[in-house]
Amino acid sequence: MTANATLLQQTLTALLDDAELTAILKERGLSLLFVQRDPETVALLSGDGVTFDEFPQDGATLRFELSGDTLHKLLTGQLSLPRAAAARLLTVKGPVTRLRQLGDVLPRVGAAYAAVARQAA
Amino acid sequence: MTTAFELKNPATLSDLGALSAAAMPSFFQLPPDVEQLRDEAREFAETVVKPRRLANDLAPHDEFDWEIVRKGHELGLLRLTIPKELGGRGVGTLGVAVVLEELAAVCASTALIFGASLLGQTSVLTSGDPHLQARFLPQFLGDEPVLACNAITEEVAGCDLLIPDNSPVAQEVMTARRDGDEYVLNGIKRFITNGKVAEWATVFANLEGHPGADGLTAFIVPLDTPGVTRGPVADKMGYRACLGTTLLFEDVRVPVENIAFGEGGGWGFLTMQSNQARSTVAAISVGVARGAFEIAHRYAGERVQGGLPLYQHQFTARKLAEMTAKIDAARLLYLQAAYQADNMLPAPTYGPAVAKLFADRIAIEVAEESMSILGARGYCRDYDVEKFVRESFGARIYEGTPEVLALAVTNALYGHRA
Amino acid sequence: MNGTQTAVQDRFVADVRAVHDRMNLRGLAAAVRPDDLLYLARRQDGLVVLAARHQGIPHRYLLGIYGFRLAQYLRLGFASEELAYRRALFTEPHGGTAANEVHVLAMDERSGAILRYVSLVGAPDGAPQDPRDAARPPFPCEQAHRVNLFDHVEFDEPVATREIWEVKRLVHRTPQAGDDGATRLRVTLELMLGFYTALGRIRPAVKVLVGDGEEGVAIQRTLRSLREITVLEGTTPSLPDDDLMFPLYTAREVVKAFAARAPQGAELDRLTDRLTEALAHEDLLHGFRSMVGSVGGQLRRVAI
Numbered sequence: 001m002t003a004n005a006t007l008l009q010q011t012l013t014a015l016l017d018d019a020e021l022t023a024i025l026k027e028r029g030l031s032l033l034f035v036q037r038d039p040e041t042v043a044l045l046s047g048d049g050v051t052f053d054e055f056p057q058d059g060a061t062l063r064f065e066l067s068g069d070t071l072h073k074l075l076t077g078q079l080s081l082p083r084a085a086a087a088r089l090l091t092v093k094g095p096v097t098r099l100r101q102l103g104d105v106l107p108r109v110g111a112a113y114a115a116v117a118r119q120a121a
Numbered sequence: 122m123t124t125a126f127e128l129k130n131p132a133t134l135s136d137l138g139a140l141s142a143a144a145m146p147s148f149f150q151l152p153p154d155v156e157q158l159r160d161e162a163r164e165f166a167e168t169v170v171k172p173r174r175l176a177n178d179l180a181p182h183d184e185f186d187w188e189i190v191r192k193g194h195e196l197g198l199l200r201l202t203i204p205k206e207l208g209g210r211g212v213g214t215l216g217v218a219v220v221l222e223e224l225a226a227v228c229a230s231t232a233l234i235f236g237a238s239l240l241g242q243t244s245v246l247t248s249g250d251p252h253l254q255a256r257f258l259p260q261f262l263g264d265e266p267v268l269a270c271n272a273i274t275e276e277v278a279g280c281d282l283l284i285p286d287n288s289p290v291a292q293e294v295m296t297a298r299r300d301g302d303e304y305v306l307n308g309i310k311r312f313i314t315n316g317k318v319a320e321w322a323t324v325f326a327n328l329e330g331h332p333g334a335d336g337l338t339a340f341i342v343p344l345d346t347p348g349v350t351r352g353p354v355a356d357k358m359g360y361r362a363c364l365g366t367t368l369l370f371e372d373v374r375v376p377v378e379n380i381a382f383g384e385g386g387g388w389g390f391l392t393m394q395s396n397q398a399r400s401t402v403a404a405i406s407v408g409v410a411r412g413a414f415e416i417a418h419r420y421a422g423e424r425v426q427g428g429l430p431l432y433q434h435q436f437t438a439r440k441l442a443e444m445t446a447k448i449d450a451a452r453l454l455y456l457q458a459a460y461q462a463d464n465m466l467p468a469p470t471y472g473p474a475v476a477k478l479f480a481d482r483i484a485i486e487v488a489e490e491s492m493s494i495l496g497a498r499g500y501c502r503d504y505d506v507e508k509f510v511r512e513s514f515g516a517r518i519y520e521g522t523p524e525v526l527a528l529a530v531t532n533a534l535y536g537h538r539a
Numbered sequence: 540m541n542g543t544q545t546a547v548q549d550r551f552v553a554d555v556r557a558v559h560d561r562m563n564l565r566g567l568a569a570a571v572r573p574d575d576l577l578y579l580a581r582r583q584d585g586l587v588v589l590a591a592r593h594q595g596i597p598h599r600y601l602l603g604i605y606g607f608r609l610a611q612y613l614r615l616g617f618a619s620e621e622l623a624y625r626r627a628l629f630t631e632p633h634g635g636t637a638a639n640e641v642h643v644l645a646m647d648e649r650s651g652a653i654l655r656y657v658s659l660v661g662a663p664d665g666a667p668q669d670p671r672d673a674a675r676p677p678f679p680c681e682q683a684h685r686v687n688l689f690d691h692v693e694f695d696e697p698v699a700t701r702e703i704w705e706v707k708r709l710v711h712r713t714p715q716a717g718d719d720g721a722t723r724l725r726v727t728l729e730l731m732l733g734f735y736t737a738l739g740r741i742r743p744a745v746k747v748l749v750g751d752g753e754e755g756v757a758i759q760r761t762l763r764s765l766r767e768i769t770v771l772e773g774t775t776p777s778l779p780d781d782d783l784m785f786p787l788y789t790a791r792e793v794v795k796a797f798a799a800r801a802p803q804g805a806e807l808d809r810l811t812d813r814l815t816e817a818l819a820h821e822d823l824l825h826g827f828r829s830m831v832g833s834v835g836g837q838l839r840r841v842a843i
Contacts, residue, residue, distance in 0.1 A: 080249055081249060082249040082382065083382055083386055085393065086247075086382050086386055086390045086392075086393050086467065087386070087389045088389065088467065091465065091466070091467070092465070092466040093464060093465055094464060095464060096213065096462075096463055096464065096465070097204070097213055097463070099466070100204055195566075207602070208598060208599040208602045252551055252624075252627045254627070255551070255554075255555060255627045255628065255629035256551065256555065256558070256629075259555075259558045259562070259602070259629050259630075262562070262602055263561070263562045263564060263651065264563045264564060264565040264566045264651050265561075265563035265651065302543050302546055376547070376550055377543075377547070378550070
């Protein structure tokens with residue numbers, strides 16, 4: 001299975017209701033840009049909300065370039081971020097040390113993704 | 122119409138490690154915390170390392186100066202890359218590289234003791250595995266220095282593991298066999314820096330039944346585990362203060378949870394680690410070049426020949442100018458590569474490989490020229506230049522020889538697997 | 540949890556304990572910000588006792604201290620091994636650098652090992668003045684016993700929240716080979732001396748100490764140095780299953796909360812003098828008994 005564009009959009013949109021997550025992103029000054037290949041989908045998650053299909057003018061703190069398949073595996077916990085990077089399935093651009101700050105963020109994104117995927121099924 | 126040479130897979134700038142235009146600094150201004158760290162490292166090198174470097178160089182090949190390590194540890198050099206929340210200094214590749222240049226400008230051996238320990242830690246740090254981190258990083262928080270090491274090289278394996286196109290055939294002879302909830306390791310590692318004195322090692326071995334790079338797996342092995350023997354120390358021409366040791370593993374049992382990056386994840390991690398580390402080795406080469414140059418620079422300013430100080434002789438002036446240009450250029454390359462490694466995961470292949478390729482070469486050239494400027498004095502031990510000459514040849518061996526680096530660079534240029 | 544998972548967890552716990560057993564914090568005393576060092580004694584045989592405010596201790600050493608606490612509580616069965624493993628903890632979680640806490644440690648200067656430890660936890664900044672105020676954040680022991688101690692305990696003089704401190708985590712290192720009774724008693728007395736000297740240096744002055752423990756163990760020990768202790772009877776303390784320290788209230792018998800008037804002024808000076816005399820006594824045990832006799836601690840019980 002791959003994280004298709006609609007699923008990703010629905011997931012990130014659902015995360016807008018997670019006030020705690022947006023507060024965390026705001027407090028840490030984190031914005032996450034997902035650039036998914038095949039087909040290219042762009043999604044930005046930040047403390048200010050979610051935008052799709054446009055590259056932010058000021059860039060993002062961290063930019064994830066990956067395939068839909070890899071994104072699906074990351075969000076469902078089948079693959080960890082370091083292993084994906086080591087296997088060259090993922091490129092992260094931005095200050096690498098800040099990846100540690102995602103420790104409590106990615107599981108929330110994953111949980112929302114799982115919920116949206118369940119509903120879609 | 123076709124050209125004589127057609128690039129089938131021309132690499133894009135992004136593939137070569139370029140970040141977005143906004144993220145790239147127009148020139149290199151070190152962040153204030155890195156600048157402060159550089160100053161601390163410089164003072165440590167001048168006041169602690171320098172007075173002991175000659176004695177350490179002349180000492181028997183298997184003697185180890187714990188006092189230097191202890192003092193460096195007080196400064197936080199053994200926990201540079203450990204995140205601040207885990208008690209470390211939270212420094213990235215750029216900070217490490219800058220520190221290692223400072224140390225190598227006085228003593229490359231000392232730089233490598235710290236560099237090799239930091240390299241050994243990268244498996245635990247970059248794995249993102251909190252259990253490994255809880256078990257293998259707090260050791261570095263205490264006041265007693267603890268070292269780590271990275272064990273790749275074997276009698277018939279080493280650099281070939283770093284060549285991407287070798288992946289179907291490259292492998293370690295050392296094996297790991299699963300037995301219940303443990304792995305049993307057997308094999309011999311050679312020339313392992315810090316192997317004699319480290320508390321634990323990142324050890325690369327091939328899973329039994331999984332030949333080739335896909336079977337390569339990284340294990341975290343406490344070196345007091347039964348079956349581990351610390352063998353003889355190599356008697357090297359340079360880098361004498363850091364100990365390159367044979368490590369023997371005979372039925373060494375390691376728990377399953379001591380794997381970083383999973384079964385078969387060793388190859389991916391190793392290439393990622395190498396790309397990250399190369400800029401720091403380039404920094405050591407720059408330090409060696411700088412250390413040698415500083416002696417030649419001082420000498421050429423003081424020594425009068427034919428009524429003029431040496432530097433006013435055109436032939437020497439040309440040498441000095443070219444030496445300093447090489448050092449500055451090599452430094453810019455490693456700074457750029459380290460910056461890339463801090464801002465891209467996995468670190469790109471091209472920039473760090475180019476930085477190391479160039480720095481390793483100029484270190485030898487600059488050290489040799491410095492020696493020639495000092496004449497007979499350059500050939501004597503108590504003027505230190507000959508030590509820099511011997512050490513200038515070291516960095517081109519570890520973390521990729523020029524041959525390996527050339528392949529890495531051209532593979533990146535032609536868009537091969539990086 | 541299956542057998543393999545249990546084995547992995549056991550190994551994790553063993554490793555975390557081993558790391559802290561070997562931890563060397565030799566430089567701690569020199570690293571504490573001088574303004575925050577409340578007590579420091581260096582003995583000829585290498586015993587060092589120090590008390591320091593939390594915010595004056597560098598982060599790295601705080602991790603060492605909280606790591607010691609976790610390791611010893613795991614050893615005693617008072618911290619959940621499963622939660623420590625699941626959360627990959629190598630230190631007891633703590634409130635960053637903002638915690639209002641004083642750490643009192645006895646250490647061996649040569650090995651840099653913590654031998655004995657106790658903590659004092661004060662109310663957070665901004666807490667209401669009146670301890671009976673329902674809006675006051677409870678002290679940890681009050682939280683576990685689900686009670687406001689000051690609704691049940693009377694004191695002769697009014698007490699403000701900032702004059703109350705909780706005594707926590709009194710713990711000693713894994714017994715070492717060669718430890719004898721006299722050595723253990725000496726370290727205990729030295730820690731008490733450091734604790735009470737530091738207590739006298741906290742401002743505003745400490746009027747009340749609170750805490751909890753088993754009556755035959757911790758509370759009995761408290762009576763050796765505190766004169767008036769009120770024990771609450773009838774609480775059923777517990778912590779949520781997801782609290783690392785929940786076994787504190789499942790692994791011990793009956794745990795009771797207490798509040799005690801803290802010695803101040805001349806009374807505190809007398810106590811520290813007695814401790815100093817006991818330590819100087821040829822027969823340490825005799826000196827200790829004489830010190831305990833001079834305190835004459837009394838226990839009062841309040842049923843709720």
